[in-house]
Amino acid sequence: MIELNPLVELIIMNFAVGLIVTISLNIEVGYLRIPQFGRLLAVIVGAVIAAAVPGRILALYLGLPYGAEYADHMYNAKIVIQINNFLSKNLLLSLAVFILTLVLAALAGGVIGYLCAYPALRLKGSYLGITLLTFGEIVTSIAWNYQPLVGGTAGVYMVNPFAFVGSGSSSLAALITLTIAISIYIYAEILARSPFVRMLKAIRDSEVASEVYGKNIVKARAQTLVIGGAIAAVAGALWATYTGRMNVASYTRLTWTFWPWAFMMLGGVGNNLGILVGVLLFTLARTAIIQYKYVITSVIPIAAEWLEYILVGLVIIFVVMFKPQGLMPEKPTLTLPRKAIEEIRKRVEQEQGRL
Template sequence: MFLIDLIMDIIAFFCIYAIITLSLNFQQGYTGIFNLGLYFPIIVGAIITAYLPGRLAMVIYGLDPKLDFSANNALVLSILRSKLSSDPVTSIALLTLTLAAVAIVCYIIGFLSSYPALKLPADYLALFMLCAGESLRVIGMQTDWLAGGVMGITIVNPFWWLGGYSYYGMASFTIISTILIALLYHRLCESPLGRLLKSIRENELTAESVGKDVNGVKRKTLAFSFTILGLAGVLHAFLMGAVVVGGYTRVDFSFWPWLMMIIGGTGNNIGVFLGTFSLVIMRRIMIVGKHYFWFLPFNVVWFEPILLAIMLMVTLVFRPEGILPERSPKIRDYLRKVLKLES
């Protein structure tokens, strides 16, 4: 059972990080938008997940309005658990509503934040997004009623009706969502839009000179990526069963995905999958294995950023294009044409 739990855990976390790195690849690898603040929309998603479904369920089941979801978290959750355990329709409705709310909010935030952000040169855009993410993290940690503040908050599970298999239910939902999102990104990247994004990445001036609205496309790309990242935040929060905003750090939710993309291969979705998979496996092994280093006078968890740094350094020096570099569209198109002619 332990092995099944571990495998399920690895797959679920791989899926969360795959969604994040695919979004990053869509922004950086395809469009050239240098965004270091990936955790900004992820935190938005997590905060809405902490706030919305629990309170909605309280209204639906007519719980005492004097009870506060955040302040009386344990009591409210025990009541909601008993109700939701026998009500799959409401549970799924809560999940759908949360996803829809996050998608709408993140799209709007992405669209609005692009206005100041796109006025900046690429490097300062990255800093702006990084600071925006850090600011939201501070807000989330300081606001108790939003997501439990520093201590965090436990949230409802939309798969409680599966009894002892609720975690598997959520993990399966995450896997299915990831497959759908990956297919969506694949379709987008292979479509004429993908080529337009690449042309913007390669030379904005040229794209503009042939009548393309570069800023408009970038704005929509950023808003769309924000939406998907927000959904990753929802899935992560539901999977964890709790939201601690302080835990959404730049290292875990921005720098790690960047490393996954760089190691896998920027501009190549399969490479990104490969990079994500290898690093998620490595991280989970480190988390499981840290108990064997109890004798050290410090927490062995701090080796994780050092390891990340070393891997990043080695990749930058020896293989900056990643394991699977971006495929040349010329060769691919040529091969496709030849094969078509032959067939």
């Protein structure tokens, strides 16, 4: 199996997961202006599902402890090693486990999105943003402290569904994640041209007018949150699977909420291609900073880590101040050209004439 350069692999992984999360954010913020400052919530739920459920199902199947002992750091490593050994000889089962993980994560993310629809109905603007952010903090706090779920502070090891390839399994995970990211991107592009998103944009631009035309705003908002939550949860599950270890502390509101916001604002709110560019630019910049850490530190005597924060901070400020539309502003979706409409009309008439 091919083994990628670790740096390339990291770039691919960061780009892919960043793209998925940012697309999910864009569906909610770009099309409906829901101030989703709680992106972390769906992501962490996805990661928790990926860490807690498939491993337990397999442990049950293999007759290993699957209850609270599964998440205990004394037993967890041993149990997961046995499961991975079993999976590495079982290609089809591995793939089934992987797909099941993603489906379960998406379902859980969707449920989370649906639950968020209630506050989204009652609150507006920064109030809603703060509420969603708080939901994320509450869930993180519980996942961090409730040991039987995913090991609490000690964390748990993840089942590795790509163990069958041997040494290159993380490269394969990165490539598969990239494939999933691209398919989600294509889905988002198709969605962006659908009547559904047109309706969302109408609601965003004038709630009253779209209500007058009989659009169900409550339902539309809930649907958007469900779609966004499901996609974000998939990103969380993919990241947890790739890292091989679920550690709640690495899921912070900074990396999973604020940075996707920065990616989105840089690229262009409401424009999928812009988001792709924004995520790519940020990923490359961050990797460059990490890669040339020592060079940077020798020139300016500060840890390169903080340079990353300054960079992200400056980008956010400059985009908000000077280019609120982002690098690639959202374009109005045009209706079909006159010619195409005429052709469709002709075709319909012909069909009617035939009848």
